Amino acid sequence: MASPEAQAHIPAVQDQVSAYGRTNMKTRYQPRSSRSMLLRRRGMLIRLGGAVATILIILMIVFPSARPAAILAGPLSLGLFSGGEEFNIETVRYYDLSNVQGTSRGWEREERILLCAPLRDAAPHLPMFFSHLRNLTYPHNLIDLAFLVGDSKDNTIQLLSDLLAELQVAEDPKQAFGEISVIEKDFGQTVNQDVESRHGFAAQASRRKSMAQARNWLLSAALRPTHSWVYWRDVDVETAPFTILEDLMRHNKDVIVPNVWRPLPDWLGGEQPYDLNSWQESETALALADTLDEDAVIVEGYAEYATWRPHLAYLRDPYGDPDMEMEIDGVGGVSILAKAKVFRSGVHFPAFSFEKHAETEGFGKMAKRMKFSVVGLPHYTIWHLYEPSVDDIRHMEEMEQERKQREQEEKEKQDRIAKIQDQFEEGGSQWEKDKEQIRDQEKKDFVARQAKGETKEGEKEASEVKIEKGRGEGKMHIVDPLNEIPEVGGKSPHKKEAAGEEKAKPKKVDQAAAQNADGPAAKVEDAKPAQQKAG
Amino acid sequence: MAVSRSLRRNNTITYILAGVLCIFFLYFFFGDSASIPSISTAPRQLLKSKDAASNALSPPSLPFRKPANLGPNEVAPPPPVVHYHMNNVTTTPDPVGNRESILILTPLARFYQEYWDNLCKLSYPHDLISLGFIIPKGREGNLATQQLQERIQKTQAPTNKNRFASITILRQDSEPPVQQTESERHKMAAQKERRAAMSRARNSLLFTTLGPTTSWVLWLDSDIVETPPTLIQDLASHDKPIINPNCFQRYYNKDKEAMDVRAYDFNSWQDSPTAQGLAAKMGPDEILLEGYAEMATYRSLMAYMAEEKGDPRKEVELDGVGGTALLVKADVHRDGAMFPPFPFYHLIETEGFAKMAQRLNWKAYGLPNYYVYHYNE
Structure with missing residues (x-):
């Protein structure tokens, strides 16, 4: 059964073979040369083209400027490929907020910090602030900066954007920060920003509310789902540790503030607590709050509201443990580190009276209300810039005037004495001349006498003259002509030494004169007009 | 001979392929080099409501450029300094004409297809709409996320001319307090805790997605399945x-054996002396709730102010608002008005929000004859 079937297949196979054979034969006997030449040439052309294309592509990879888009510039390429733009744009973001809770070792977990700084007429402080930024030890690429510039009359915005651009193009790539947002928004605030109007009691409530508004705008515009921490920092902080972010973070608290002091001139005591807004609540203050109306704002540090609260600032011990913590209820805004989740859950800077407080103090109160931990570090201090108040400036002006007056008086005295000296000197030189003449005369006489042969007496006389001359040279005009001066000078050894240089250093004489009793000085004064007349 | 011929035939195809590849490469060079100069030569940028930002750190209310593919030794350029002129962010009665961007925020517990369809039907220009979702942790949340992402993939495809400007999905950091069935959810005792958690979710969503270019915020609950397509413009x-x-x-x-409508949201109301009296007697941590027989407040509820064939443009002043659909000028939120997760004047969540806005001198209004519809379970 099997064999006939197999046999039946064989012819078919043979047919196929013959068919192939025939086609093979056809090609084999085709005129070969022209076709293969064409093929060869084409092959070569293709190979050549391929090589050129490869070289071009490699060139483009190596030198991006050789790319056609770069050569033909933007508009053409945009026109050509505008259809592709959508493909380059990502529209969907996904974040898990449990990854950005904030831990005590954020720099190891690459936790991002949002650094917020509200600015207003802050140009003079910006260079200092930027030097602080550069010095921060927390990885810069994890710090996002956000600034709100509002109602500024100076060049804050220009200076800020220049400094920021400089910061981002720094040579060291580690210096560059993360996202930088500059928000320009004017609220039309009327309160002046100078120290007096800023800190006057009457202006406080409305000033604090508008500050709170600015802070809220800044935060709501800059907070991202990627942030684990938010750091608020005033630009007018003069001295702060470079590691401040890590130092505060280590405590792993929801809201934490350092102590803020400021240096003062010596005549004001050298240093002073600055930020009085970090405090613990007291019974007195709570009772006071109940008596006030809904919109009233208690501000700390003014005699109008005696709250008897323990302030963080006053608890500072320069040698205390910087890690010591203290629970507080109100916080100051100079330097606040807070977990981003505090702001995410809705805590903000009330621009209304929240439990009788506004802005940062209200922020502390609200954080407490939502059961977040609010802590201050009494012995960890940063230093705020000293800006003299109007009173201080007045006082300093007075001091300056006093100083000038004193200098003026001294100068007058000096002039007077110098004048007197000059005139005395003139007199002295007259005496000297006269003496010289006398001596010459004596010498002549002596020579004449010697010549006459009166030797014994003449020798005696000559020795006397020599001594006289020596004394005259050493003390010049002081000794001989006016015996009053050495008496006026009093402190004779010094005087006598300096006597030679007296013309060069009249001040010493004058000081000495001033130290002495009035009597001789008056005498000198009396002498002056007469001499002037004589001059 | 036969082999070489077939090879030769293949060659032409290979060359075509190579050519296509070449064009492909060139295309990417074009695309690539077009995006580079905008970053390296312009360290200072000004972003407006419709611009795409240069990196993912930008405000979530803006789309951003995908990062350029970097070589092993290349370092991404530092992010540019971005300026936002918030003085120019307007909120006017003609938001389309003034190209004002809007952020639609939705705390998403369950995903409803009808909700998404309704959202896509909104006639407001989609390139001015950013969406934000916050989804709780847990199994149900995972499911909702998955369903949402499937829809987003379709809607946000680059080929879709009508895609939204940007979409942000957040997963909540805390577990939802208790599981919520419709009946359980409205029990009075559970309300405070539930609404406090809801407030935190709303605030988290709001403060992380609100960008410096946003003009309006529309709160739209995930169970709102029907609104007029012109909702945003109308409001x-x-x-x-x-x-x-x-x-x-x-x-x-x-009774009628037909489809009918009934009032759903009772959080929009005008205050009453009775309610204020109740509040005055309460401890600091107690809250007033609406719609419970145990606590008769005698407030005038907007739900009952609806008139048949009434003017849909009729406005009433409100002291408490509901969050199912709520259009807010972004400035109100920026000033600090949020959803208090604690009793604020004995009010919580959206009602507390209205009170806080009032403290900041912003007034709330309601449209009793303009309807949106809630999903019916």
């Missing part, structure tokens, strides 16, 4: 800081 045309349409629910009325 914005009233030019009110906070405006609340009336939230109703369609149901099958067994």
Whole structure:
């Protein structure tokens, strides 16, 4: 059964073979040369083209400027490929907020910090602030900066954007920060920003509310789902540790503030607590709050509201443990580190009276209300810039005037004495001349006498003259002509030494004169007009 | 001979392929080099409501450019300094004409297809709409996320000319307090805790997605399945800081044996002396709730102010608002008005929000005859 079937297949196979054979034969006997030449040439052309294309592509990879888009510039390429733009744009973001809770070792977990700084007429402080930024030890690429510039009359915005651009193009790539947002928004605030109007009691409530508004705008515009921490920092902080972010973070608290002091001139005591807004609540203050109306704002540090609260600032011990913590209820805004989740859950800077407080103090109160931990570090201090108040400036002006007056008086005295000296000197030189003449005369006489042969007496006389001359040279005009001066000078050894240089250093004489009793000085004064007349 | 011929035939195809590849490469060179100069030569940028940002750190309310593929030794350029002129962010009665961007925020517990369809049907220009979702942790949340992402993939495809400007999905950091069935959810005792958690979710969503270019914020609950397509324009045309349409629910009325509507959201109300009296007697941590027989407040509820064939543009002043659909000028939120997760004047969540806005001198209004519809379980 099997064999006939197999046999039946064989012819078919043979047919196929013959068919192939025939086609093979056809090609084999085709005129070969022209076709293969064409093929060869084409092959070569293709190979050549391929090589050129490869070289071009490699060139483009190596030198991006050789790319056609770069050569033909933007508009053409945009026109050509505008259809592709959508493909380059990502529209969907996904974040898990449990990854950005904030831990005590954020720099190891690459936790991002949002650094917020509200600015207003802050140009003079910006260079200092930027030097602080550069010095921060927390990885810069994890710090996002956000600034709100509002109602500024100076060049804050220009200076800020220049400094920021400089910061981002720094040579060291580690210096560059993360996202930088500059928000320009004017609220039309009327309160002046100078120290007096800023800190006057009457202006406080409305000033604090508008500050709170600015802070809220800044935060709501800059907070991202990627942030684990938010750091608020005033630009007018003069001295702060470079590691401040890590130092505060280590405590792993929801809201934490350092102590803020400021240096003062010596005549004001050298240093002073600055930020009085970090405090613990007291019974007195709570009772006071109940008596006030809904919109009233208690501000700390003014005699109008005696709250008897323990302030963080006053608890500072320069040698205390910087890690010591203290629970507080109100916080100051100079330097606040807070977990981003505090702001995410809705805590903000009330621009209304929240439990009788506004802005940062209200922020502390609200954080407490939502059961977040609010802590201050009494012995960890940063230093705020000293800006003299109007009173201080007045006082300093007075001091300056006093100083000038004193200098003026001294100068007058000096002039007077110098004048007197000059005139005395003139007199002295007259005496000297006269003496010289006398001596010459004596010498002549002596020579004449010697010549006459009166030797014994003449020798005696000559020795006397020599001594006289020596004394005259050493003390010049002081000794001989006016015996009053050495008496006026009093402190004779010094005087006598300096006597030679007296013309060069009249001040010493004058000081000495001033130290002495009035009597001789008056005498000198009396002498002056007469001499002037004589001059 | 036969082999070489077939090879030769293949060659032409290979060359075509190579050519296509070449064009492909060149295309990417074009695309690539077009995006580089905008970053390296311009360290200072100004972003407006419709611009795409240069990196993912930008405000979530803006789309951003995908990062350029970097070589092993290349370092991404530092992010540019971005300026935002917030003085120019307007909120006017004609938001389309003034190209004002809007952020639609939705705390998403369950995903409803009808919600998404309704959202896509909104006639407001989609390139001015950013969406934000916050989804709780847990199994149900995972499911909702998955369903949402499937829809987003389709809607946000680059080929879709009508895609939204940007979408942000957040997963909540805390577990939802208790599981919520419709009946359980409305029990009075559970309300405070539930609404406090809801407030935190809303605030987290709001403060992380609100960008410096956003003009309006529309709160839209995930169970709002039907709104007029012109919802945003209609509400914005009233030019009110906070405006609340009336939230109703369609149901099958067994008596009438036909579909009917009934009031759903009772959080929009005008205050009453009775309620204020109740509040005065309360401890600091107690809250007033609406819609419970145990606590008769005698407030005038907007739900009952609806008139048949009434003017849909009729406005009423409100002291408490509901969050099912709520259009807010972004400035109100920026000033600090948020959803208090603690009793604020004995109010919580959206009602507390209205009170806080009031403390900041922003007034809330309601439209009793303008309806949105809630899902019926």
